[in-house]
Amino acid sequence: MAANGVRIIKKYPNRRLYDTETSTYITLADVKQLVLDHETFQVIDAKSAEDLTRSILLQIILEEESGGVPMFSAEMLANVIRFYGHAMQGMMGSYLEKNIQAFIEIQAKLQEQSKALIDNKAFAPEVWTQFMNVQAPMMQGMMTNYIEQSKNLFVQMQDQMQQQARSMFSAFPFQQQPGGKPDDTD
Structure with missing residues (x-):
């Protein structure tokens, strides 16, 4: 070492x-x-x-x-590839990392709570199995809500960045091309 x-x-x-x-x-x-x-x-x-x-x-x-059951769909992998070279590449990596960390923390908390229930022998094995069967959909629902909130926050942040960029660049004399795209050539 x-x-x-x-x-x-x-x-x-x-x-x-x-x-x-x-x-x-x-x-x-x-x-x-x-x-x-x-x-x-x-x-x-x-x-x-x-x-x-x-x-x-x-x-x-x-x-x-x-092998086995893949974690990533082809569409998800294609979307990841599309972010390479994109202005948001660095932000996307950080975003994914933070979301995975949040998922790990939620999983650890659930495991901790589950262990406490087992150690206290609060549930018989058959009740415990039923409890865990209920937890999976609940966990999926929690993650869906978290991801939706995260997505909304990301969209808001992107809108704010666009507004800031517009106000920063409004002083530059760009001409509008037909179709609304700026043209910096004279």
């Missing part, structure tokens, strides 16, 4: 991953397990020392999406 507490995994040109903590070669499945175990790690190119962590994590996501 490195001095800063980050586990270093080296990726060699032959595509093999080497865990410097255990001094063994590992697979993507092993890296996935590190993620699930909340281990802090960094994957670096053994030759150039380039940080490859994101690339390896994307490979794991690709494998997960290819």
